[in-house]
Amino acid sequence: MDYEKILLSHGAGGFLSSELIARKFLPLFSNSYLKRMEDSAVLAIGKNRLCFTTDSYVVNPIFFPGGDIGSLAVHGTVNDLSVCGAKPLFLSTGFILEEGFSMTDLEKIIKSMADAAKKAGVKIVTGDTKVVAKGAADKIFINTSGVGAIEYKGNISTSSIMPGDVVIVNGTIGDHGAAILCSREGLGLKSEILSDSAPLASLVQKILKASPNIHCMRDATRGGLGAILAEISKQSKTLINVDEAAIPVRDEVRGICEILGLDPLYIANEGKLVVFCAEKDAAKVLKAMKKHAYGKNAAIVGKVEKKSGAGRVIMKTVIGGSREIDLPTGELVPRIC
Secondary structure: OOOOOOOHHHHOOOHHHHHHHHHHHHHHHOOOOHHHOOOOEEEEEOOEEEEEEEEEEOOOOOEEOOEEHHHHHHHHHHHHHHOOOEEEEEEEEEEEEEOOOOHHHHHHHHHHHHHHHHHHOOEEEEEEEEEEOOOOOOOEEEEEEEEEEEOOOOOOOHHHOOOOOEEEEOOOOOHHHHHHHHHOOOOOOOOOOOOOOOOOHHHHHHHHHHOOOEEEEEEOOOOHHHHHHHHHHHHHOEEEEEEHHHOOOOHHHHHHHHHHOOOHHHOOOOOOEEEEEOHHHHHHHHHHHHOOOOOOOOEEEEEEEEEOOOOEEEEEOOOOOEEEEOOOOOOOOOOOO
16 A cells, blocks of 8 residues: 555554555665564674664653653663574663753653663663754654674574464563553543563573573564564464463453453553474473563463464454454554653
8 A cells, every 4th residue: 555644553563564664665775684674683793693773762651650761762672682682782872852841851761761771781882862943853752772792592583483383472461552541641541550661681581591492582562462473473474373361461451452442462562572482492481481570470372383375373262263363554552662
């Protein structure tokens, strides 16, 4: 489909995001590194393998239960490096500030970023600041880029996924999106749900130590678990079966989604990852995850069945039927990260 103008849905992490990248960016930017289409680029420099990634954060509101735009920016970039098997090392940060933005709020965000970086074990080593006229931005936008080193010998990529692989998530889905929704003015929702925003590097290191057969990992951010699984199935050309009853969802998140007519499967997360590993190692990977603070609610939610051409995700529903999971076509919750 051709559009004359950019829509919010083009940034939602769903079908239109995929189409925008495939039709506009990839044809002109195409190279061997970019074609992998992973969360980070894997760069070979001599005998060393490095990961490099970048992301921008425009979340609204900028302060929300469980975090803020500053800690979110650090966590998101750290996690993009981690799920590619890298140990995060260095970050850069760029700020776009709207004229009139509160200096007190800026100081809170900078401190939050510093604290998050320290907790994640990374250093912010370079950055940039721009100020635009009032109305030319919404308070504050942040870009973070990151570099990490890969020591894991396996190739963590959608290309490594094999029939028989087990699919594991590290905890309850939809917490971040639900927290953002409840904190937005005008919705009138009240809840004690906190964003799951967290640095997953230490959890990933536990996972990698538990098994030499980790084939793929992704953090389920925009588009949620559903979009990530649909994207992975298409890239790996596999059929993935998932069990709705096995997917951990908080009752509060499920309730908010029912009120608003949303599906928890497509609600954003900022501290959740999906792991594809060999079935023989699934039990020990799950055990290692459950021993970590960010994996105590980890669960096996599915299995890779076979190669299937275009790739499909089929979910067994709680009522005993089946449903195909695909990339969402619209913008469920704008400005979520």
